[in-house]
Amino acid sequence: MNKNRLLNNSQIVTLIAIIIYIFSCSSNILEDNKVAKNSTTNISSSKDLNLDIQELLQRQAQAWETANSQAIIADFAENGVFIAPGTSLKGREDIKKAAEGYFKEFTDTKIKITRIITSEKEGAIEWTWSDTNKKTGKKSQIDDAIIFEIKDGKIIYWREYFDKQF
Structure with a gap:
């Protein structure tokens, strides 16, 4: 038995979310309460939440659900960074190309937001993502x-954490 055991991905994600919460004195935590119309997107309401974020x-979420790469990049700064397991992109054009590549391979994307932790310009979001592979069904x-960071109303940093095995 190895006493120097590493954390698994789920534990790392939870730890990151807790750290952001602890160090964001003005943070707000949201849970499932209100479902957006005409979408599986689920966002809670709070009078203290930064509504712009x-x-x-x-x-x-809606841009991914509707396969709208232009809407995805509209919220990113010109040199915004998008990182996901196995992918590191910088700039709107690279992000747009990657999104369009995804849309060629997958359909029926649905996103349910389950938690938002936010401060003035940064935060974390948890969501459940589902889709269908066009080729295999x-x-x-x-x-x-x-984990994300916002500057002047645009995303400058977006980093996703998920286990690619599932």
């Missing part, structure tokens, strides 16, 4: 945690 996150679902 809430709206941006909802736009991102295989459906998949994954829980995704994202």
